Amino acid sequence: MAAKMIWVLCYILLAPFLGGLLDGIDRRISARMQGRVGPPLLQPFYDIRKLLSKQTIAVTRSQGFMLLIYLLLMLFTGCMFFAGSDILMCFFVLSTAATFLYFAAAITDSPYSTIGASRELIQMMAYEPAILLTCVGFYLIEKTFNVSEIITSRVSAIIYLPGFFAAFLFILTIKMRKSPFDTSTAHHAHQELVKGVTTEFGAKNLALFQITEWYETVLLLSVVGLFIVNRNPWSYPAAVLVILSVFFLEILIDNTCARVKWELMLKSTWIVTLLTAGVNTLILMLIR
Amino acid sequence: MANVNKSPWLLHYDGSSCNGCDIEVLAALTPVYDAERFGVVNTGDPMQSDILLITGGINTQNVKIVRQLYNQMPRPKVVVAVGVCACTGGVFKDCYNILGGADKAIPVDIYVPGCAARPESIIDGIIQAVALFQKRLEEHGARISARKKGETVPPYDEAWPEPDNEVKMHGGK
Numbered sequence: 001m002a003a004k005m006i007w008v009l010c011y012i013l014l015a016p017f018l019g020g021l022l023d024g025i026d027r028r029i030s031a032r033m034q035g036r037v038g039p040p041l042l043q044p045f046y047d048i049r050k051l052l053s054k055q056t057i058a059v060t061r062s063q064g065f066m067l068l069i070y071l072l073l074m075l076f077t078g079c080m081f082f083a084g085s086d087i088l089m090c091f092f093v094l095s096t097a098a099t100f101l102y103f104a105a106a107i108t109d110s111p112y113s114t115i116g117a118s119r120e121l122i123q124m125m126a127y128e129p130a131i132l133l134t135c136v137g138f139y140l141i142e143k144t145f146n147v148s149e150i151i152t153s154r155v156s157a158i159i160y161l162p163g164f165f166a167a168f169l170f171i172l173t174i175k176m177r178k179s180p181f182d183t184s185t186a187h188h189a190h191q192e193l194v195k196g197v198t199t200e201f202g203a204k205n206l207a208l209f210q211i212t213e214w215y216e217t218v219l220l221l222s223v224v225g226l227f228i229v230n231r232n233p234w235s236y237p238a239a240v241l242v243i244l245s246v247f248f249l250e251i252l253i254d255n256t257c258a259r260v261k262w263e264l265m266l267k268s269t270w271i272v273t274l275l276t277a278g279v280n281t282l283i284l285m286l287i288r
Numbered sequence: 289m290a291n292v293n294k295s296p297w298l299l300h301y302d303g304s305s306c307n308g309c310d311i312e313v314l315a316a317l318t319p320v321y322d323a324e325r326f327g328v329v330n331t332g333d334p335m336q337s338d339i340l341l342i343t344g345g346i347n348t349q350n351v352k353i354v355r356q357l358y359n360q361m362p363r364p365k366v367v368v369a370v371g372v373c374a375c376t377g378g379v380f381k382d383c384y385n386i387l388g389g390a391d392k393a394i395p396v397d398i399y400v401p402g403c404a405a406r407p408e409s410i411i412d413g414i415i416q417a418v419a420l421f422q423k424r425l426e427e428h429g430a431r432i433s434a435r436k437k438g439e440t441v442p443p444y445d446e447a448w449p450e451p452d453n454e455v456k457m458h459g460g461k
Contacts, residue, residue, distance in 0.1 A: 027324075031322070031324060031325075034319060035319040036318075036319045036322040036324060036325070037322050037324075037325045038322075038324060038325060039324055039325055039326070039327045040325075040327070043295065043327050046294065046295040046327060047295040047297075047327070049295075050294070050295045050338070050425070053425055053428065053429055054338070054362045054363070054364070054425075054428075055362040055363040055364075055428070056362065057335055057360070057362045191331075191332040194332045194333050195331065195332065195333045195336065198333075198336075199333055199335070200335060201335070201336070202335050202336075202362060203336075203362055206336055
């Protein structure tokens, strides 16, 4: 019980710093891949500090409220996950949080913002099957949805769930807003719809959004680690290694792919989910 | 260089430029010149940017647009006029439609001459804009805390009148 509280507290307090550092590493490595020097590693924190000290222009006051709910629900999801509870419920709360991001963007009447919000919903449609199938995969091998029991399994989940892992990695590109699937809003300065979902987010609201994105990144990378973690304490450093490799892979994909249209994103995600996670489900149901 | 803890986000707008200066502004973000190592990000969103880079002269059609972009930027903000057309009107100064440089529409803080302005000059202008932005950020912070304590705060020294097509926005200070 105390260990769970410590994990939850660590998540609440440390996840934004970890997420920001990962963001800084992301920008630095992307710059090096492009032959540039890149900003300092702590640049995302300087950005947040600057954003919090500027005048906030908001189209409507409810925007801040929606983004605050987005942050709180994301915190709640992370706390549920690190307290070891039901992973399916975690992802349901995560979807609810994403809905509030949609509200925050759609509540303005800005065309860029609302198109970005519609694309955000399409992204949700694209990644939801893979996420739900991931939970199903964990249930099929562990007979439980609880994270606290999954991490005490004898064998790493990835041995039985390679297809689910592949599907999760595929949709991680969407969740982390990386090319080719950054249709609703993108990191750095890849403009298509001005800034898509975040077009009408003024200074303080953008800072809220960015911090919530950092919480989400830490949560998703922890789910990647959940595939690796088992009873053996050596699996924890192995999970960290896998997480860092996956992060590097995402940066590589981001820098080598161009953004695709939403039709291709939806089709390719569903086809990949079906072929990897779907086939894995069938095999698991046959051999068990 | 003591400006590693600043994060200037740019908005680049082309007034009626021949695009020469715009290409040089974008070149400043490419590997050879790499303005991103100073934390510069070229956002396209006035609501999220601190520094407005104007290229090209102001003509009768874009006066209101430039003013609206300037008004949509949250305070504190800095304006950099890039290229001689944005400074004074440049070679197009005597044209029937060109009113002059960017200071005919909005208050300009930094003028970067050149036709086309070299990326080094543009980055120099951005660095000076960052220093000015930092100063204004501190003044803004002092103003906020003074208002919180209940002291009367003089209004911002907007030397330029609000245009009549200003979009009224809620929130802000």
